[in-house]
Amino acid sequence: MILSGWGRYPRLDVTVTSPRAEGDLRAALATGPVIARGNGRAYGDSAINPRLTLDMRGMNRMLAFDPASGQLTAEAGVTLDAVINSFLPRGWFPMVTPGTRYVTLGGMIAADVHGKNHHRDGAFGTCLDWVEVMGQDGIPRRASLTKNDDLFRATLGGMGLTGIITRAAFRLRPVETAWIRQRTIPTPDLDATIEAFETHADATYSVAWIDCLTRGAGLGRSVVTLGEHATRADLPPSMRPAALALPPRRRLRVPMDAPAAALNRHTVRAFNHLYHRRATAQAGEAFVGWEEYFYPLDAILDWNRIYGRRGFVQYQCVLPPATARAGLRTLIDRIAEAGQASFLAVLKRMGPEGLGQIGFPMEGYTLALDFPASPDALALLPALDDIVLAHSGRFYLAKDARLPATTLHRADPRLQGFRATREAAGQARHFASHQSERLGL
Amino acid sequence: MTVTVPPTPVLILGARSDIALAAAHRFAQAGHPLHLVARHPERLETDRTDLQLRHDVPVTLHNLDLLDTAAHGPFLDSLPTLPGVTICAVGLMGEQAENEADPTRAAEILRSNFEAPALLLGAIANRYEAAGKGTIVGISSVAGERGRATNYIYGSAKAGFTAFLSGLRNRLAKKGVHVVTVLPGFVATRMTAGMDLPAKLTAQPAELGEAIFRAVDRRRNVIYVRPIWQLVMAIIRNIPEPVFKRLKL
Known part of the structure; x- marks a missing residue:
């Protein structure tokens, strides 16, 4: 069957099996290299092995x-x-x-x-x-x-x-409670955005939507949102009895693939403008339901179809604190110059590196963008790769569908060690994805 | 919606099947306690834990071989209360070639799909009639709508089961007891794993769970899970026999 990641790019002809018990897994393993797949939310080809993918x-x-x-x-x-x-x-x-x-x-x-x-x-x-x-x-x-x-x-x-x-x-x-106490802070430019993150480092949750089409004085203008789990005492008395209730489910579905031109620099620029203006008008505190706060896009099932049939690619990198400001400025300037509309652009302050041998996060700022899988957009990405490399950044494999192996390995020397571990443990011959083959993982 | 009485327990026969488990999850989600019945119920231990953790309802496991019809009565007597809903997902398809060649196997298919479930549901129906309430859900099959060369041993047993449910419904309609006949088309289950089934005609087990729950709630009589099957079966039933007997189906 034809399978892809959430970005619907690339699409590959894949044999899929649906194991129900550990015995089924053993039977699948005996046939050759496999990759396990969950709910298909990695954007690229991480959870695809054309030979055999385990659902x-x-x-x-x-x-x-x-x-x-x-x-x-x-x-x-x-x-x-x-x-x-x-x-x-x-x-x-x-x-x-x-x-x-x-x-x-x-x-x-x-x-x-x-x-x-x-x-x-x-x-x-x-x-x-x-x-x-x-x-x-x-x-x-x-x-x-x-x-x-x-x-x-x-x-x-x-x-x-x-x-x-x-x-x-x-x-x-x-x-x-199931509620988040949200504080919204509109920022006029990149320095103010970073300032907001640094000032509010003690907030439990923080994230920014960032405008990647504006250059000049307004470059990096954002809407930073902070969040805290609301206690029962925080809530107005009328909300307390059902403080943990799940809200009724309302779901929209994108019924068909949008035409390729629906998202372009003009529609996204208009959206960005309206979004920033609305946030400025509504700046301050509000109670937001957990669904809206954590999963705004989940409310629109199949939202990946808004990019049309050709699909889209996600681009997520993290830059260390010392180079983040200059790196982000250069990245945004390059994207805005190319006029490539990223509908979702998210900036987030990250904490220290985690426990994983090749885990993505490290101290600094992570920027996540998406682009239609169009020739123009795909041509821009190598330029962004170079900027990330020049600022000592690294890339998120769960988002990737197109990085060249040389770029990835230059950005992240830990991967050589990971490959060596896999070789030594005999895993490399039995567990492989389209992505791991492409990137030599 | 206001709930004045706690949800009634649901008795699920043939509980190890994917359809039965999907129904179990849907009723548990609505707060119904469950009695799961199967041979080797210990194999349901993990599913029981899963149901209890997810839905916070009591779940009990019961051992019963439905073919042991003498055990039906004592089994029903052993339940703490009479569950308000009974779902019968018992079924055994076998391989048509083997069913044709081996009368012992054929008898097992006929008894598993018709005789045993009919006798047990009949006993439950009598108790529901005495109580003046209760809902029985029988999962039959579109294979029972017309006998086909590739599947008629199983199909004829399901035809008998469908007719039994229809008669039971007719008998109990004025006694406060409701009977739902479920005619799933293709369902993506362990029973059909590896078969090359058309995606548009093939339901996921969770769809069946939802359809069964709604059918009980709305007192539907006969349900096809995907509406397209109503059309497909209307066509199959109406092909004239001289033509039908020459078809490869």
Whole structure:
């Protein structure tokens, strides 16, 4: 069948099997190299092996919950959506969540995902107590910081290339309400944006939407939003009785592929202008529901279709503190000059590097953009790669669909060591994705 | 919606099937306690934990071989209360070639899909009639709508089961007891894994779980899970026999 990542680029002809038990995994492993796939939210070709891709969503059972520690044990195919639906009404929320809840536990571990609290709490590894990984011998091994810690570190952020993640135990955080106390801060330029992040380093959540089409004095103007889990006492009395209730589900679906021209520099520029003006008018504090705060795009199912049939590519890099300001300025200037409209442009302050051997996050600023998979946009990306390299940045594999191997390895010398680990453990011959082959991982 | 009484327990027969588990999740999500019945119920231990963790409802496991019809009565007596909803997802397809050649196997298919579920549901129906309430859901098959060379042992047993459910519904309609007949077309389950099924005609188990839940809630009589099947089966039923017998279906 034809399969792609969330960006719908590239599309590949793939054999897919849906294992239901560990025996099915062993049978699949015996046939040759495989890659496990969760809910298909990696943007590029991370979770695709044309020879055999394992759709892990059938192995999705919750196995144990400890209300004393908030530790949930589950099979790798369980989605964060299911976890939230079951546990938020009981007063628990994920410790770390990416920008969509339609991801699986296995996928979150493989990408060592980060959220709006990375600057304070770190990436998913922070709340991961242990992970079970099935090696090429068909035996699942439990790995944690105290047992098989090499396997633990290699698997966390290891893009599924150390074996099949079968189950894991991770901690949820107690919350009193399903609401976020949000503070919105519009900023006129890049310096003010960075200033806002640095000033509010103690906020639990912080993220900025950034305008990547404005050059000159307004370059880097943003809307920074900070968030705190609201306590019951924070809420107005009328909201307290249903403080943990899930809001009724309203879902829109993008019914068809948008025409290729729907998102262009003019429509995006207009959107950016309106968005910034609205944020300026509404600056200040508000209570926002967890869905709207953490997962605004999940409300629109199949939103990836707004880029039309050709699909789109995500571009996410992180730049260290010393070079972030200059690097971001150069990146935005180059994007604006090319007139390439990035509908979603997100800037976030990151905290220190995590536990994963090749995990993406490091101290600094991460910028995430998306571009239509058009010839013009794809031609711009190598120029952005060079800017990232020149500013000692690195790239996020879960977003990547097109990086050249040489660029990636120049940006991240840790990958050579990862490859060597995989060779030595015999994993390289049994676990591979279209991405790992393309990038020599 | 106001809830005045706690949701009634749901009895699920043949609980290890993917369709049964999907229905279990949907009813548990609405707060119904579950009694799951299967041979080797210990193999459902992980699913039981999953259901309890996800939905915060009590789930009990029960061992019953439906072919042991003498055990039906004692089993029903052993339940703490009479569950308000019974879902029967018992079924065994087998391989047509084997079913044709081996009468023992054919008898097993006929008994598993018709005799055993009909007798157990009949016993439950009598108890529901006495109580003046209850809902029975029988999962039959479109294979029972017309016998085909590739599937008629299984299909004829399902035809019998469909007729049994229809008669039961007719008998109990004025007694406060409701009977739902579910005619799934293709469903992506372990039973059909590896078959080359057309995507537009193939439902996911969760779709069935939702459809069964809604059918119970709205007291529907006969449901096809994907509406297209109503059309497909209307065509298949109406092909004249002289033509039909020459078709490869």
